[in-house]
Amino acid sequence: MCGRFVVASVGSELVGVLRVDLEGDDLPEPSYNVAPTAPVAIVLDSxxxxxxxxxxxxxxxxxxxxxxxxxxxxxxxxxxxSEELEDKPMFRKALEKRRAIVPATGYYEWKNVDGTKIPHYIHPADGSPLFMAGLYEWWKDPQIEDEADPARWVLSFTILTRDSIGHLGSIHDRMPLFVDPDHADAWLDPTTDNVRDVLDAAIDAAPAVARTLDDHVVAxxxxxxxxxxxxxxxPVD
Structure with a gap:
């Protein structure tokens, strides 16, 4: 599960290795407590x-x-x-053609210790960006008839998860589906017909990224x- 994360930088500083062609206007400011429904910068191949x-x-x-x-x-x-995407109508079509990468600095997870939830911050040990696999959709607001109104279309996304491995499993039984930069092109490619192979490759590659992550308790x-x-x-004691 991933319910909060951190984006401490924006633009090319965060996604340089992904070779982005175009950066949208009014990208969100850095945030140390991104929560669901918040605006977030994502990478997609149009x-x-x-x-x-x-x-x-x-x-x-x-x-x-x-x-x-x-x-x-x-x-x-x-x-x-990630193991249920093909069975869920909400996600099935997006998996086929609308895959995204959600860049972050790190994310939070809560460990249950004797009934008390202790927050941990999980992040790359070397300070490099963390890339999480996502899906995106465009939704048209039926209440807005003006086609020129930019608010008519809403771009939204979800973060994929899989079973945790290694030390992350001692914090929570789920973790984000991490994307290795070398796999980013295949994951984002909307023209591929081998969606199942692309998803399986991402699931298989995620543990290697997970093993490079550090964590510590936060307030x-x-x-x-x-x-x-x-x-x-x-970090806190």
């Missing part, structure tokens, strides 16, 4: 051009499928179990979404 254009765009965290009546459904779809202040400062990721 199939509207040939070859596809790699874009860094602002999206709402919590997938809103095209058939949804309103965006509220997204609040319950901020994570998706319980991170549990309040109104708290948002660099001190949230500082």
């Amino acid at each position: 199939a509207k051009t040939e070859p596809p254009t790699r874009r860094l765009e602002t999206a709402r965290w919590g997938l809103v499928p095209s058939w949804a009546k309103d965006v509220s459904i997204g609040a319950r779809a901020f994570n998706a179990r 319980k202040a991170v549990g309040n979404v109104r708290n948002n400062s660099p001190e949230l990721i500082d």
Whole structure:
């Protein structure tokens, strides 16, 4: 499960190795306590051009499928179990053509210790960006008739998860589906017909990334979404 994460930098500083072609306007500011429904910068390959254009765009965290009546459904779809995607109507179509990468500095997870939930900050040991596999969708607001109104279309996403491995399993039984930069092109490619192979390769590669991650206990202040400062990721005794 991934319900909170950190994006301490934005733009090319965060996604340089992914070779983004276009960066969207008004990308979100850095955040040390990103929560579901918040705006987040994601990477996607747009199939509207040939070859596809790699874009860094602002999206709402919590997938809103095209058939949804309103965006509220997204609040319950901020994570998706990678082993169930093909069986879930909400995620099946996005898996085929609309895969994304969610870049982050790290993420939070809560460990249950004798009934008390202790927050941990999990992050790459070398300070490099962390890439999480995601799916995205475009939703058209039926209440907005003006086609020129930018608010008419909502871009949203979900973060994929899988069983935890190694020391991360001692914190929580689920972890994000991490994407190795070498696998990013295959994951983002909207033209591939081998979706099952791409997903299996991502699931198989994620443990190698997980083994490079460090974690430490942080203050319980991170549990309040109104708290948002660099001190949230500082270790505590």
